[in-house]
Amino acid sequence: MNPIAFVLALAPILWLVVMLLVFRWPAWKAAIGSFVISCALAMAWWGMPAGQVATASLEGFLMALWPIVLVIIAAVFTYNLCVSTGAMDVIGQMITSISSDRRILALLIAWCFGGFMEGMAGFGTAVAIPAGMLAGLGFAPIPAVLMCLLANGVPTPYGSIGIPTVSLAGLVGLDAARLASVQMLQLAPFFLVAPFLIVLVAGSGSEGRATVSERLRGVAGIALASGASFVAAALAVATFVGPELAVVVGSICSLGVTALLGRRAEASGHLDARFHAACATGEPLTARRALTAWSCFILIFVFLMGTSKLLPAVNAYLVRFSTTVSVYSGPDPATLTFSWVNTPGVWIFIAALIGGAIQGARPAQMASVLVATVKQMAPTVITMLSVLGCAKVMGYSGMISDISAFCIAVAGGLFPVVAPWIGMVGAFVTGSGTSSGMLFGPIQQQAADALGCDAYWMVALNSLGVAAGKMLSPQTLAIGLAAVRVSGKDAELLRAVLPYVLGFLVAMSGIGIGGALLL
DSSP: OHHHHHHHHHHHHHHHHHHHSSSSSHHHHHHHHHHHHHHHHHHHSSOOOHHHHHHHHHOOOOOOOIIIIHHHHHHHHEEEEEEHHHHHHHHHHHHHHOOBBBHHHHHIIIIIIIIHHHHHHTTTHHHHHHHHHHTTTOOOOOOOHHHHHHHTTTTTTGGGHHHHHHHHHHHHOOOHHHHHHHHHHHHHHHHHHHOOOOOOOHTSSOOOOHHHHHHHHHTTHHHHHHHHHHHHHHHHHHHTTTTTTHHHHHHHHHHHHHHHHHHHHHHHOOOOGBBBBOOOOOOOHHHHHHHHHHHHHHHHHHHHHHTTTHHHHHHHHHTTEEEEEEOOOOSSOOOEESSSSSSSHHHHHHHHHHHHHHHHOOOOHHHHHHHHHHHHHHHHHHHHHHHHHHHHHHHHHHHHHHHHHHHHHHGGHHHHHHHHHHHHHHEEEEHHHHHHHHHHHHHHHHHHHHHHHOOHHHHHHHHHHHHHHHHHOOHHHHHHHTTOOOSSSSSHHHHHHHHHHHHHHHHHHHHHHHHHHHH
């Protein structure tokens, strides 16, 4: 255990923390600084040749570009195109037409639709869009954002077509489907609890004097079914297909169950009138109009499922269109596999183009939206390139090993208790589940090897912590407040969400040590 090496190895991460939280630099600028520091330290302290630093960086850049950046741009392009064609307005109208009870609406919008947006696009859309919709229905701004934060944290490891989990698994050399399954098992209790918390917040609005039992009355069963249907479907998909569509399918199942039970509760007339919300009606909905609005997302679902391992013949044929290379010039290089056809980003782009045509978008409109999307996501792309480059340099140089050795020496057998907190810090600082996994996933894996724990369990604990850190991230808070057109309330929102995050983290520590002892 070398304390000096530990502190120096932490320097790129500490730089990121200080620049983001103290000096409030943009994430892309802070990430570039972390990358530069990691390269300098790798050569100066760890004695890594410049050529190896360069090829390690290149490996990280290539891993970021394909498939991470591809999926990010494709997913956000799909959403932006649906906004441009008016499809998102139709989808919002469909959801708000199901019930007039504010608690059920909160479940439908924040939990179900928010989970769907996280699975499809991520990067703040799952907070911004539902929060804006809730505020438009008359919810107070802070509670509206709080509900979306509570809903958004849990599915974050599977956001943007599973990119956080796929990237993490690829970085540490684990099977993505098995890692996704273990993550979902760890997250299951929080999938069940989150809908109840959303209902309690939704029922506290203007009816602040309503007791907990009054806020849950008539909808407790709906909240339980909403969470259970989500996690059951997501677990099945994560286990048998992989992480890409886990929360997409889970949110759709949850939306169907919640809508069915919500309509039944509405028709029964037993819902408390104090929780009524006035919903504006738009142009009458028809089946054709609804299918047109959902066309992009339906096609994404069909393409990704149709090319997955559920259809082995199709999957095996498409796997042939790939290239495997080794980029790093030093000892024990990893191999990168580039799937040129059967990768989520390609299918999402194809689905968006076909779906956009169905919605009436002309080629010029699609091109304009794509250009705007690339400009919009440019800072995120730079951040991903820098973070992945930094992670690869830190890993190959031995910096990750020194951090891991120090943490294990200090925490010992209790390391699984703090493992989720490490993941939380990564998501809190960067605002990204993907970045947290890239920075700290290798540390969790090396800790598992040193302690003789199951690597899948330990690495998954990083993603478990991400679910808490995402709710607390200053970037996420800012996105939510901007969506409800409120400024200067960051501290108030932070105070509102902090008790939930701390409760989650305590439970996550218990799950971490319990699983490590049993496995």
